[in-house]
Amino acid sequence: MPGILYLIPNTLGQEAGQSNPLAAIIPSEVQAITARLDYFVAENAKTTRAFLKLINAEQPLAKPLQEISIAELNVNTAATALPALLAPILAGKDAGLVSEAGVPAVADPGANLVRLAHEHGIQVRPLVGPSSLLLAVMSSGLNGQSFAFNGYLPTDTEQRSKRIKGLELRSRQEQQTQLFIETPYRNSALLEALTTACQPTTLICVATDLTLPSESIKTQTAARWKAALSAGNSPDFHKKPTVFLLLGQ
Incomplete structure:
Protein backbone atom coordinates (compact mmCIF):
# COMPACT_ATOMS: atom_id res chain seq x y z
CA MET A 1 0.00 0.00 0.00
CA PRO A 2 1.43 3.42 -0.92
CA GLY A 3 2.41 5.91 1.73
CA ILE A 4 0.95 9.40 2.15
CA LEU A 5 2.35 12.55 0.55
CA TYR A 6 2.06 15.34 3.11
CA LEU A 7 2.23 18.93 1.82
CA ILE A 8 4.14 20.63 4.61
CA PRO A 9 4.14 24.43 5.03
CA ASN A 10 7.43 26.18 5.75
CA THR A 11 8.00 29.56 7.37
CA LEU A 12 8.04 32.66 5.14
CA GLY A 13 11.44 33.61 6.52
CA GLN A 14 13.25 34.34 9.74
CA GLU A 15 15.10 37.45 10.81
CA ALA A 16 18.51 37.33 12.45
CA GLY A 17 18.14 36.98 16.20
CA GLN A 18 14.48 36.02 15.95
CA SER A 19 13.39 33.26 18.31
CA ASN A 20 11.78 30.12 16.89
CA PRO A 21 8.83 31.39 14.83
CA LEU A 22 7.01 28.08 14.47
CA ALA A 23 4.62 28.40 17.41
CA ALA A 24 2.86 31.40 15.86
CA ILE A 25 2.49 30.08 12.30
CA ILE A 26 2.86 26.26 12.15
CA PRO A 27 0.24 24.28 14.16
CA SER A 28 1.61 21.75 16.65
CA GLU A 29 -0.10 18.87 14.82
CA VAL A 30 1.68 19.84 11.60
CA GLN A 31 4.97 19.96 13.50
CA ALA A 32 4.29 16.50 14.95
CA ILE A 33 3.58 14.98 11.52
CA THR A 34 6.72 16.58 10.10
CA ALA A 35 8.86 15.31 12.97
CA ARG A 36 7.97 11.66 12.37
CA LEU A 37 8.87 11.66 8.66
CA ASP A 38 12.28 10.56 7.39
CA TYR A 39 11.84 11.24 3.68
CA PHE A 40 11.29 14.68 2.19
CA VAL A 41 11.10 16.13 -1.31
CA ALA A 42 12.17 19.75 -1.10
CA GLU A 43 12.80 22.75 -3.29
CA ASN A 44 16.04 23.36 -1.41
CA ALA A 45 17.73 20.78 0.84
CA LYS A 46 19.70 23.37 2.84
CA THR A 47 16.68 25.45 3.83
CA THR A 48 14.71 22.28 4.57
CA ARG A 49 17.41 21.13 7.00
CA ALA A 50 17.20 24.53 8.69
CA PHE A 51 13.41 24.12 8.89
CA LEU A 52 13.75 20.64 10.39
CA LYS A 53 16.13 22.04 13.02
CA LEU A 54 13.35 24.45 14.04
CA ILE A 55 10.90 21.54 14.14
CA ASN A 56 13.33 19.53 16.28
CA ALA A 57 13.47 22.33 18.84
CA GLU A 58 9.70 21.98 19.35
CA GLN A 59 9.03 18.33 18.38
CA PRO A 60 12.00 15.91 18.51
CA LEU A 61 12.63 14.33 15.13
CA ALA A 62 12.07 10.58 14.84
CA LYS A 63 15.58 10.18 13.41
CA PRO A 64 18.77 12.24 13.60
CA LEU A 65 18.84 14.92 10.91
CA GLN A 66 21.77 13.28 9.13
CA GLU A 67 19.70 10.10 8.70
CA ILE A 68 16.77 11.91 7.10
CA SER A 69 16.63 11.71 3.31
CA ILE A 70 15.97 14.97 1.43
CA ALA A 71 15.58 14.79 -2.35
CA GLU A 72 15.50 18.09 -4.27
CA LEU A 73 12.76 19.11 -6.68
CA ASN A 74 13.17 22.56 -8.20
CA VAL A 75 12.76 24.40 -11.50
CA ASN A 76 15.78 22.54 -12.90
CA THR A 77 14.37 19.08 -12.15
CA ALA A 78 13.46 17.17 -15.31
CA ALA A 79 10.02 15.60 -15.55
CA THR A 80 11.73 12.25 -16.10
CA ALA A 81 13.16 12.47 -12.55
CA LEU A 82 9.76 12.65 -10.84
CA PRO A 83 8.99 8.89 -10.80
CA ALA A 84 12.17 8.24 -8.78
CA LEU A 85 11.09 10.85 -6.23
CA LEU A 86 7.73 9.13 -5.93
CA ALA A 87 9.13 5.59 -5.73
CA PRO A 88 9.65 5.48 -1.93
CA ILE A 89 6.04 6.59 -1.42
CA LEU A 90 4.75 3.93 -3.80
CA ALA A 91 6.79 1.44 -1.75
CA GLY A 92 4.86 2.43 1.38
CA LYS A 93 6.89 5.27 2.91
CA ASP A 94 5.16 8.47 4.04
CA ALA A 95 6.84 11.61 2.71
CA GLY A 96 6.75 15.37 3.11
CA LEU A 97 6.82 17.88 0.27
CA VAL A 98 8.42 21.15 1.43
CA SER A 99 8.84 24.44 -0.42
CA GLU A 100 11.64 26.91 0.27
CA ALA A 101 9.08 29.20 1.91
CA GLY A 102 5.35 29.05 2.55
CA VAL A 103 3.06 26.32 1.27
CA PRO A 104 4.27 23.79 -1.33
CA ALA A 105 2.80 23.35 -4.81
CA VAL A 106 1.61 26.98 -5.05
CA ALA A 107 3.94 29.01 -7.26
CA ASP A 108 6.22 26.04 -6.64
CA PRO A 109 7.56 23.15 -8.79
CA GLY A 110 6.20 20.66 -6.26
CA ALA A 111 2.84 20.84 -8.07
CA ASN A 112 4.21 18.46 -10.71
CA LEU A 113 4.93 15.81 -8.07
CA VAL A 114 1.47 16.25 -6.53
CA ARG A 115 -0.16 15.71 -9.93
CA LEU A 116 1.89 12.54 -10.47
CA ALA A 117 0.94 11.32 -7.00
CA HIS A 118 -2.73 11.63 -7.92
CA GLU A 119 -2.12 9.70 -11.13
CA HIS A 120 -0.71 6.84 -9.05
CA GLY A 121 -3.51 6.88 -6.50
CA ILE A 122 -1.34 8.19 -3.67
CA GLN A 123 -3.16 10.00 -0.88
CA VAL A 124 -2.22 13.69 -0.76
CA ARG A 125 -2.71 15.55 2.50
CA PRO A 126 -2.30 19.36 2.55
CA LEU A 127 -1.35 20.72 5.97
CA VAL A 128 -2.18 24.14 7.39
CA GLY A 129 0.43 26.89 7.25
CA PRO A 130 1.27 30.37 5.94
CA SER A 131 0.63 31.33 2.32
Whole structure:
Protein backbone atom coordinates (compact mmCIF):
# COMPACT_ATOMS: atom_id res chain seq x y z
CA MET A 1 0.00 0.00 0.00
CA PRO A 2 1.43 3.42 -0.92
CA GLY A 3 2.41 5.91 1.73
CA ILE A 4 0.95 9.40 2.15
CA LEU A 5 2.35 12.55 0.55
CA TYR A 6 2.06 15.34 3.11
CA LEU A 7 2.23 18.93 1.82
CA ILE A 8 4.14 20.63 4.61
CA PRO A 9 4.14 24.43 5.03
CA ASN A 10 7.43 26.18 5.75
CA THR A 11 8.00 29.56 7.37
CA LEU A 12 8.04 32.66 5.14
CA GLY A 13 11.44 33.61 6.52
CA GLN A 14 13.25 34.34 9.74
CA GLU A 15 15.10 37.45 10.81
CA ALA A 16 18.51 37.33 12.45
CA GLY A 17 18.14 36.98 16.20
CA GLN A 18 14.48 36.02 15.95
CA SER A 19 13.39 33.26 18.31
CA ASN A 20 11.78 30.12 16.89
CA PRO A 21 8.83 31.39 14.83
CA LEU A 22 7.01 28.08 14.47
CA ALA A 23 4.62 28.40 17.41
CA ALA A 24 2.86 31.40 15.86
CA ILE A 25 2.49 30.08 12.30
CA ILE A 26 2.86 26.26 12.15
CA PRO A 27 0.24 24.28 14.16
CA SER A 28 1.61 21.75 16.65
CA GLU A 29 -0.10 18.87 14.82
CA VAL A 30 1.68 19.84 11.60
CA GLN A 31 4.97 19.96 13.50
CA ALA A 32 4.29 16.50 14.95
CA ILE A 33 3.58 14.98 11.52
CA THR A 34 6.72 16.58 10.10
CA ALA A 35 8.86 15.31 12.97
CA ARG A 36 7.97 11.66 12.37
CA LEU A 37 8.87 11.66 8.66
CA ASP A 38 12.28 10.56 7.39
CA TYR A 39 11.84 11.24 3.68
CA PHE A 40 11.29 14.68 2.19
CA VAL A 41 11.10 16.13 -1.31
CA ALA A 42 12.17 19.75 -1.10
CA GLU A 43 12.80 22.75 -3.29
CA ASN A 44 16.04 23.36 -1.41
CA ALA A 45 17.73 20.78 0.84
CA LYS A 46 19.70 23.37 2.84
CA THR A 47 16.68 25.45 3.83
CA THR A 48 14.71 22.28 4.57
CA ARG A 49 17.41 21.13 7.00
CA ALA A 50 17.20 24.53 8.69
CA PHE A 51 13.41 24.12 8.89
CA LEU A 52 13.75 20.64 10.39
CA LYS A 53 16.13 22.04 13.02
CA LEU A 54 13.35 24.45 14.04
CA ILE A 55 10.90 21.54 14.14
CA ASN A 56 13.33 19.53 16.28
CA ALA A 57 13.47 22.33 18.84
CA GLU A 58 9.70 21.98 19.35
CA GLN A 59 9.03 18.33 18.38
CA PRO A 60 12.00 15.91 18.51
CA LEU A 61 12.63 14.33 15.13
CA ALA A 62 12.07 10.58 14.84
CA LYS A 63 15.58 10.18 13.41
CA PRO A 64 18.77 12.24 13.60
CA LEU A 65 18.84 14.92 10.91
CA GLN A 66 21.77 13.28 9.13
CA GLU A 67 19.70 10.10 8.70
CA ILE A 68 16.77 11.91 7.10
CA SER A 69 16.63 11.71 3.31
CA ILE A 70 15.97 14.97 1.43
CA ALA A 71 15.58 14.79 -2.35
CA GLU A 72 15.50 18.09 -4.27
CA LEU A 73 12.76 19.11 -6.68
CA ASN A 74 13.17 22.56 -8.20
CA VAL A 75 12.76 24.40 -11.50
CA ASN A 76 15.78 22.54 -12.90
CA THR A 77 14.37 19.08 -12.15
CA ALA A 78 13.46 17.17 -15.31
CA ALA A 79 10.02 15.60 -15.55
CA THR A 80 11.73 12.25 -16.10
CA ALA A 81 13.16 12.47 -12.55
CA LEU A 82 9.76 12.65 -10.84
CA PRO A 83 8.99 8.89 -10.80
CA ALA A 84 12.17 8.24 -8.78
CA LEU A 85 11.09 10.85 -6.23
CA LEU A 86 7.73 9.13 -5.93
CA ALA A 87 9.13 5.59 -5.73
CA PRO A 88 9.65 5.48 -1.93
CA ILE A 89 6.04 6.59 -1.42
CA LEU A 90 4.75 3.93 -3.80
CA ALA A 91 6.79 1.44 -1.75
CA GLY A 92 4.86 2.43 1.38
CA LYS A 93 6.89 5.27 2.91
CA ASP A 94 5.16 8.47 4.04
CA ALA A 95 6.84 11.61 2.71
CA GLY A 96 6.75 15.37 3.11
CA LEU A 97 6.82 17.88 0.27
CA VAL A 98 8.42 21.15 1.43
CA SER A 99 8.84 24.44 -0.42
CA GLU A 100 11.64 26.91 0.27
CA ALA A 101 9.08 29.20 1.91
CA GLY A 102 5.35 29.05 2.55
CA VAL A 103 3.06 26.32 1.27
CA PRO A 104 4.27 23.79 -1.33
CA ALA A 105 2.80 23.35 -4.81
CA VAL A 106 1.61 26.98 -5.05
CA ALA A 107 3.94 29.01 -7.26
CA ASP A 108 6.22 26.04 -6.64
CA PRO A 109 7.56 23.15 -8.79
CA GLY A 110 6.20 20.66 -6.26
CA ALA A 111 2.84 20.84 -8.07
CA ASN A 112 4.21 18.46 -10.71
CA LEU A 113 4.93 15.81 -8.07
CA VAL A 114 1.47 16.25 -6.53
CA ARG A 115 -0.16 15.71 -9.93
CA LEU A 116 1.89 12.54 -10.47
CA ALA A 117 0.94 11.32 -7.00
CA HIS A 118 -2.73 11.63 -7.92
CA GLU A 119 -2.12 9.70 -11.13
CA HIS A 120 -0.71 6.84 -9.05
CA GLY A 121 -3.51 6.88 -6.50
CA ILE A 122 -1.34 8.19 -3.67
CA GLN A 123 -3.16 10.00 -0.88
CA VAL A 124 -2.22 13.69 -0.76
CA ARG A 125 -2.71 15.55 2.50
CA PRO A 126 -2.30 19.36 2.55
CA LEU A 127 -1.35 20.72 5.97
CA VAL A 128 -2.18 24.14 7.39
CA GLY A 129 0.43 26.89 7.25
CA PRO A 130 1.27 30.37 5.94
CA SER A 131 0.63 31.33 2.32
CA SER A 132 2.05 34.74 1.43
CA LEU A 133 -0.47 35.09 -1.40
CA LEU A 134 -3.56 34.53 0.76
CA LEU A 135 -2.15 36.63 3.60
CA ALA A 136 -1.59 39.46 1.11
CA VAL A 137 -5.15 39.21 -0.23
CA MET A 138 -6.54 39.13 3.32
CA SER A 139 -4.65 42.22 4.41
CA SER A 140 -4.87 44.30 1.22
CA GLY A 141 -8.48 45.44 1.45
CA LEU A 142 -8.85 44.56 -2.24
CA ASN A 143 -11.40 42.15 -3.68
CA GLY A 144 -11.12 38.80 -1.91
CA GLN A 145 -14.06 37.30 -3.79
CA SER A 146 -12.21 37.20 -7.10
CA PHE A 147 -8.44 37.25 -7.50
CA ALA A 148 -5.74 35.79 -9.74
CA PHE A 149 -2.05 35.06 -9.18
CA ASN A 150 0.11 35.89 -12.19
CA GLY A 151 3.58 34.88 -11.01
CA TYR A 152 6.44 37.02 -12.29
CA LEU A 153 5.97 39.86 -14.77
CA PRO A 154 8.36 40.37 -17.72
CA THR A 155 11.64 42.13 -16.90
CA ASP A 156 11.76 43.94 -20.24
CA THR A 157 10.45 47.47 -19.63
CA GLU A 158 8.11 47.63 -22.63
CA GLN A 159 6.73 44.11 -22.19
CA ARG A 160 6.25 44.65 -18.45
CA SER A 161 4.31 47.87 -19.02
CA LYS A 162 2.10 46.15 -21.58
CA ARG A 163 1.47 43.26 -19.18
CA ILE A 164 0.60 45.60 -16.30
CA LYS A 165 -1.87 47.54 -18.43
CA GLY A 166 -3.49 44.30 -19.54
CA LEU A 167 -3.86 43.07 -15.95
CA GLU A 168 -5.21 46.46 -14.87
CA LEU A 169 -7.82 46.40 -17.65
CA ARG A 170 -8.93 42.91 -16.68
CA SER A 171 -9.03 43.92 -13.04
CA ARG A 172 -11.18 46.96 -13.78
CA GLN A 173 -13.58 45.08 -16.06
CA GLU A 174 -14.01 42.06 -13.79
CA GLN A 175 -13.28 43.72 -10.44
CA GLN A 176 -10.66 41.02 -9.94
CA THR A 177 -7.62 41.55 -7.73
CA GLN A 178 -4.38 40.77 -9.59
CA LEU A 179 -1.40 39.39 -7.65
CA PHE A 180 2.22 39.02 -8.73
CA ILE A 181 5.69 38.72 -7.23
CA GLU A 182 9.18 39.83 -8.18
CA THR A 183 12.76 38.86 -7.45
CA PRO A 184 13.31 40.86 -4.23
CA TYR A 185 16.15 43.05 -5.55
CA ARG A 186 13.82 44.25 -8.34
CA ASN A 187 11.00 45.37 -6.04
CA SER A 188 11.68 49.07 -6.52
CA ALA A 189 11.71 48.77 -10.31
CA LEU A 190 8.38 46.94 -10.28
CA LEU A 191 6.66 49.47 -8.03
CA GLU A 192 7.90 52.31 -10.25
CA ALA A 193 6.58 50.45 -13.30
CA LEU A 194 3.19 50.03 -11.62
CA THR A 195 2.88 53.71 -10.78
CA THR A 196 3.82 54.62 -14.35
CA ALA A 197 1.60 52.14 -16.19
CA CYS A 198 -1.50 52.17 -13.98
CA GLN A 199 -4.31 54.71 -13.93
CA PRO A 200 -4.04 57.16 -10.99
CA THR A 201 -7.10 55.68 -9.25
CA THR A 202 -5.96 52.06 -9.41
CA LEU A 203 -5.34 50.62 -5.96
CA ILE A 204 -1.93 49.05 -5.37
CA CYS A 205 -0.95 47.02 -2.32
CA VAL A 206 2.64 46.23 -1.35
CA ALA A 207 2.91 43.42 1.23
CA THR A 208 6.44 42.74 2.50
CA ASP A 209 7.96 40.23 4.95
CA LEU A 210 4.61 38.72 5.85
CA THR A 211 4.56 37.01 9.31
CA LEU A 212 7.99 38.46 10.15
CA PRO A 213 8.62 41.17 12.78
CA SER A 214 9.48 43.53 9.89
CA GLU A 215 6.12 42.92 8.18
CA SER A 216 4.78 45.88 6.19
CA ILE A 217 1.46 46.09 4.30
CA LYS A 218 0.23 49.24 2.59
CA THR A 219 -2.58 49.88 0.09
CA GLN A 220 -3.12 53.20 -1.68
CA THR A 221 -3.82 54.57 -5.15
CA ALA A 222 -1.20 54.56 -7.89
CA ALA A 223 -1.21 58.36 -7.72
CA ARG A 224 -0.33 58.35 -4.02
CA TRP A 225 2.38 55.75 -4.53
CA LYS A 226 3.83 57.85 -7.35
CA ALA A 227 3.88 60.96 -5.18
CA ALA A 228 5.55 59.03 -2.35
CA LEU A 229 8.27 57.70 -4.65
CA SER A 230 8.85 61.17 -6.10
CA ALA A 231 9.33 62.46 -2.55
CA GLY A 232 11.87 59.70 -1.83
CA ASN A 233 9.49 57.73 0.40
CA SER A 234 9.96 54.26 -1.01
CA PRO A 235 8.88 51.23 1.05
CA ASP A 236 11.59 49.38 2.97
CA PHE A 237 11.41 46.32 0.73
CA HIS A 238 14.80 46.03 -0.96
CA LYS A 239 15.77 42.34 -1.13
CA LYS A 240 12.73 41.42 0.96
CA PRO A 241 10.02 38.97 -0.21
CA THR A 242 7.06 41.06 -1.39
CA VAL A 243 3.66 40.40 -2.90
CA PHE A 244 2.18 43.08 -5.17
CA LEU A 245 -1.57 43.44 -5.75
CA LEU A 246 -3.66 45.80 -7.86
CA LEU A 247 -7.35 46.50 -8.32
CA GLY A 248 -8.55 48.77 -11.13
CA GLN A 249 -11.15 51.36 -10.15
